[in-house]
Amino acid sequence: MSSPRHPLDPLSTDEVLRARELIVADERFQRFEGGCRYITVDLRIPAKDVLRARIEAIETGGELPSIGREADVCLLDRVDGSTHEIVVDLDGGAISTWRRIEGVQPLATVEELSEAEDLVQNDPDFQAALAKRGITDFEGIQIDAWPAGNFGDPTETGRLARCVAFVKPKPLDSEWAHPVDGLIALVDLTHLEMLRIDDHGVVPVPEESGNFDVEAAEHWMGGLRTDIKPIEIKQPEGPSFEVDGNVVRWQNWELHVGFTPREGLVLSEVAYRDGGERRSILHRASISEMVVPYGDPNPTHYFKNAFDAGENGLGIAASSLTLGCDCLGEIHYFDATVNNGAGDPVEIPNAICMHEEDFGVLWRHIEWRTGEGEIRRSRRLVISFFAAVGNYDYGFFWYLQQDGTIEFEAKLTGVLSTGGIAPGEEPGHGVVVAPGLNAMVHQHYFNARLDFDIDGVDNSVVEVESQSMPPGPANPWNNAIEFTRRTLETELEGRRRLNTSSARWWEVVNPNRTGRLGHPVGFRLVAGENAVPYAHPDAAIMKRAAFITEHLWVTPYEPEERYAAGEYPSQHPGGGGLPEWTDQDRNIDDTDVVLWYTFGHHHIPRTEDWPIMPVARIGFMLKPTNFFARNPSLDVPPSVPHDPSCHSNKPGCDHC
Numbered sequence: 267m268s269s270p271r272h273p274l275d276p277l278s279t280d281e282v283l284r285a286r287e288l289i290v291a292d293e294r295f296q297r298f299e300g301g302c303r304y305i306t307v308d309l310r311i312p313a314k315d316v317l318r319a320r321i322e323a324i325e326t327g328g329e330l331p332s333i334g335r336e337a338d339v340c341l342l343d344r345v346d347g348s349t350h351e352i353v354v355d356l357d358g359g360a361i362s363t364w365r366r367i368e369g370v371q372p373l374a375t376v377e378e379l380s381e382a383e384d385l386v387q388n389d390p391d392f393q394a395a396l397a398k399r400g401i402t403d404f405e406g407i408q409i410d411a412w413p414a415g416n417f418g419d420p421t422e423t424g425r426l427a428r429c430v431a432f433v434k435p436k437p438l439d440s441e442w443a444h445p446v447d448g449l450i451a452l453v454d455l456t457h458l459e460m461l462r463i464d465d466h467g468v469v470p471v472p473e474e475s476g477n478f479d480v481e482a483a484e485h486w487m488g489g490l491r492t493d494i495k496p497i498e499i500k501q502p503e504g505p506s507f508e509v510d511g512n513v514v515r516w517q518n519w520e521l522h523v524g525f526t527p528r529e530g531l532v533l534s535e536v537a538y539r540d541g542g543e544r545r546s547i548l549h550r551a552s553i554s555e556m557v558v559p560y561g562d563p564n565p566t567h568y569f570k571n572a573f574d575a576g577e578n579g580l581g582i583a584a585s586s587l588t589l590g591c592d593c594l595g596e597i598h599y600f601d602a603t604v605n606n607g608a609g610d611p612v613e614i615p616n617a618i619c620m621h622e623e624d625f626g627v628l629w630r631h632i633e634w635r636t637g638e639g640e641i642r643r644s645r646r647l648v649i650s651f652f653a654a655v656g657n658y659d660y661g662f663f664w665y666l667q668q669d670g671t672i673e674f675e676a677k678l679t680g681v682l683s684t685g686g687i688a689p690g691e692e693p694g695h696g697v698v699v700a701p702g703l704n705a706m707v708h709q710h711y712f713n714a715r716l717d718f719d720i721d722g723v724d725n726s727v728v729e730v731e732s733q734s735m736p737p738g739p740a741n742p743w744n745n746a747i748e749f750t751r752r753t754l755e756t757e758l759e760g761r762r763r764l765n766t767s768s769a770r771w772w773e774v775v776n777p778n779r780t781g782r783l784g785h786p787v788g789f790r791l792v793a794g795e796n797a798v799p800y801a802h803p804d805a806a807i808m809k810r811a812a813f814i815t816e817h818l819w820v821t822p823y824e825p826e827e828r829y830a831a832g833e834y835p836s837q838h839p840g841g842g843g844l845p846e847w848t849d850q851d852r853n854i855d856d857t858d859v860v861l862w863y864t865f866g867h868h869h870i871p872r873t874e875d876w877p878i879m880p881v882a883r884i885g886f887m888l889k890p891t892n893f894f895a896r897n898p899s900l901d902v903p904p905s906v907p908h909d910p911s912c913h914s915n916k917p918g919c920d921h922c
């Protein structure tokens with residue numbers, strides 16, 4: 267057992283086992299004589315003030331506070347469906363709290379989904395419905411269990427999944443090419459029981475293969491390309507980062523790399539060493555929730571609204587990158603440990619990939635009069651993981667740059683969610699991507715929870731807007747641009763949408779610390795692609811995923827407020843999470859603020875998205891704004907030209 271060295275290190279396999287051992291030994295565990303499922307076994311994050319005191323002690327050489335290891339365990343009673351939140355004191359060998367909750371649904375375990383899929387596949391009535399469609403090879407069927415959602419139907423109670431079917435002609439074929447439209451099974455996951463089969467009529471199953479292997483390239487493209495020469499990334503002296511357990515140091519940056527079953531990758535204690543001073547920026551940053559609302563009212567598709575974090579667990583869905591990763595160069599991998607439904611640790615080797623990447627020009631100026639100048643090349647530190655959630659694969663990439671910028675980018679790939687459509691018909695809410703195959707319009711929303719601590723805990727959020735000035739003596743040439751800064755003071759004021767016509771953005775500042783020229787130090791949230799939801803305000807998803815109705819939410823730090831759609835979004839009727847918390851309208855000025863940034867990718871499919879989607883990218887940047895006295899990358903040395911054929915006559919060529 268490698269003992270954790272940092273209080274934020276994820277639970278080790280031994281700690282996951284220890285948590286279960288202590289729970290099983292507790293007399294309250296006897297209530298589960300009908301069985302229980304371990305939903306998540308996760309590190310209980312130590313109190314923020316203690317973590318900050320620890321950093322302070324390290325910086326000043328003081329005595330480190332003792333920080334115990336605790337686990338947050340979520341259990342599901344397999345008989346009555348109740349949820350149990352248990353805090354386990356791993357050091358003290360005791361249960362600290364045990365709380366039973368009714369009427370909530372924690373995320374679905376892999377075992378539950380597999381059992382539901384097997385149940386549907388072997389159900390005689392479901393098989394009869396398949397036979398009506400000419401499908402009789404029931405082994406060659408892939409059932410896909412979706413979160414049931416909550417549409418206000420009083421008969422739909424309990425822990426539910428809606429299952430749809432796909433035909434899989436051969437075991438390794440892509441089933442997504444062959445959806446069985448119009449047939450939906452409602453399954454009770456707790457009692458593993460078929461509740462209902464809805465058959466909305468026969469739609470022909472599309473026949474064309476949607477495979478994307480080498481054979482498919484040969485079939486559709488006449489073979490693989492032969493004009494690709496190798497690219498090799500060499501770092502003969504090794505990478506420029508230092509790794510100490512889960513703590514990483516690179517180019518003045520310092521941070522802790524963590525991982526949770528629900529969010530996957532988490533960056534904590536992100537700081538920049540500016541001169542001799544360790545300057546804190548983010549206490550913690552993660553993707554707190556995701557939701558993918560589909561925009562087709564067809565009975566096979568209207569319920570598709572997966573919350574990929576809160577209903578499936580992005581960390582649980584993480585893929586091991588052992589089998590090939592998109593990173594080139596000197597790679598450092600972090601393993602991750604999650605749990606299965608029995609509470610066993612499940613190791614994901616190489617879950618997180620970290621490497622350096624050349625990133626083109628950092629800055630340059632060549633004086634045209636003299637031909638002289640300076641050029642610097644940029645590199646960035648990339649920390650990433652991939653989760654495969656159903657048909658989609660999502661990459662989660664954080665980048666740290668030499669100019670002090672932090673960037674997040676989600677990479678969306680995998681296979682489209684599909685339905686069948688009768689020959690000659692046009693889908694009303696989708697695009698035909700193969701004969702008889704409908705890919706429905708949908709949106710992918712992400713919510714980043716950003717707990718800023720810029721040079722200390724107390725920060726404020728400033729909205730910056732630009733506008734033209736009216737003509738007049740103050741604007742004689744009609745060219746004047748005015749920009750205004752307004753501090754968002756309370757949570758209701760902090761609910762904001764982007765506005766391109768005023769170039770609206772938000773800056774997190776420390777109002778108590780100014781830079782060399784008197785500006786408050788801060789970071790600007792630079793939005794990338796974004797969208798607004800088109801579901802009607804009365805739609806179930808608009809209540810259940812209310813975090814998508816605003817781009818920005820700001821809350822005062824509260825440790826229990828962790829996920830944008832609340833702790834238990836699955837089948838929740840709505841209103842949980844950000845809308846509920848921010849209704850309190852608490853103060854957000856000069857206090858410990860948390861920003862929740864929602865960003866959405868609006869996806870009307872294209873034929874180029876089939877049979878597998880080229881990566882779509884969406885994200886945001888956090889750019890230092892009056893945080894440094896000048897360009898912090900002024901000290902990046904010129905690089906030495908290594909290619910004699912290079913056209914540049916200057917050191918540090920920017921052509922390559």
Ligand code: NI
Pocket residue numbers: 678708710869
């Ligand atoms: Ni999409």
